[in-house]
Amino acid sequence: MTADLIARRRPGRPPKRIDDRLETREALIRHGTAVLTEKGFAATGLDEVLRATGVPKGSFYHYFASKEAFGRAVIDAYAAYFARKLDRALLDPALPPLARVRAFIDDACAGMARHGFRRGCLIGNLGQEMAVLPESYRARLEEVFADWQARLAACLRAARAAGEIAPEADCEALAEFFWIGWEGAVLRAKLVGGEAPLRRFAAGFLAGLPR
Numbered sequence: 001m002t003a004d005l006i007a008r009r010r011p012g013r014p015p016k017r018i019d020d021r022l023e024t025r026e027a028l029i030r031h032g033t034a035v036l037t038e039k040g041f042a043a044t045g046l047d048e049v050l051r052a053t054g055v056p057k058g059s060f061y062h063y064f065a066s067k068e069a070f071g072r073a074v075i076d077a078y079a080a081y082f083a084r085k086l087d088r089a090l091l092d093p094a095l096p097p098l099a100r101v102r103a104f105i106d107d108a109c110a111g112m113a114r115h116g117f118r119r120g121c122l123i124g125n126l127g128q129e130m131a132v133l134p135e136s137y138r139a140r141l142e143e144v145f146a147d148w149q150a151r152l153a154a155c156l157r158a159a160r161a162a163g164e165i166a167p168e169a170d171c172e173a174l175a176e177f178f179w180i181g182w183e184g185a186v187l188r189a190k191l192v193g194g195e196a197p198l199r200r201f202a203a204g205f206l207a208g209l210p211r
Contacts, residue, residue, distance in 0.1 A: 025063045025073075027053045032074045033081075037119040041071060042132050068134045071126075075137070078122045079144045086148065090155040097159035098206065101152070105202045109195040112186070117193045124183040149175040159209075166210035178205055 031052045035044045046067055050057055064070040089104035112119065123144050130138060149172070156171035181201050188197035 024053070024055060024059075028055060028060070028063060028070070029074055029077045032070060033078055033122060034119070036071075036074060037078075037122045037125060038115075040125050041129050046070075068136065071134070071137065072140065075122070075126070075140055075144070079147070082123075082144075083147065083151070086151045090151055096164065097155050097162055098164050098209075100155055101159075101206070102202075105198065108186075109198050112189055112198070113195060117190055117195075120186045120190045121183060124186055127183070128187075145179055149179055152178055169210045174209065181205065 028049060032044075032049050035049060035052075046057065046060060049055075050060060060070075064073065085107070086104065089107060090100045092100050092103065095103060123141055126133060126137060127141050127145075130141070153171045153175035156165065156169065156174055159165050160167060160169050160171060182198075185197045185201035189195055
């Protein structure tokens with residue numbers, strides 16, 4: 001290696017391979033997700049997101065046509081992130097099916113605790129704000145909830161096949177019930193600043209499964 005080539009190389013992190021446009025868009029979505037899970041859509045101004053990311057307001061519209069489009073991108077990113085989170089727990093072959101559900105609950109409690117119970121579920125937060133949100137969000141939010149229900153229902157079907165729950169258990173209905181109750185527990189956990197509502201609902205759900 002020649003001396004001048006060595007001189008041109010800088011120590012530390014390797015050169016970035018992602019173009020600036022993509023990096024900026026991802027930074028906006030990442031910070032938007034953090035703020036929306038804590039404060040909600042209506043209370044979040046674009047200026048707050050732009051200040052945190054250092055993106056000029058005029059440049060924002062190179063990445064998103066509007067705040068509505070930005071919100072949709074944040075929803076999609078969160079949905080993809082949470083699907084991966086669910087799959088890590090609910091598809092873990094090292095655990096029996098119901099232990100996978102418990103693993104998800106443990107991970108969710110730890111995640112809320114890391115942020116001091118200030119952040120909740122982005123999809124649940126937006127669902128509560130639907131009266132003041134763009135109507136285009138309604139179907140997308142319901143689609144995300146349906147996806148989560150399907151993933152949990154598949155795990156419950158595995159539990160049924162393994163004899164952990166009764167053969168007549170309606171796994172789809174149980175999964176729907178879980179997410180309806182879990183979102184309420186997340187809201188209450190933010191309110192009280194602790195995991196007790198999450199644990200109480202989870203214990204009741206698991207105890208109530210038909211055996």
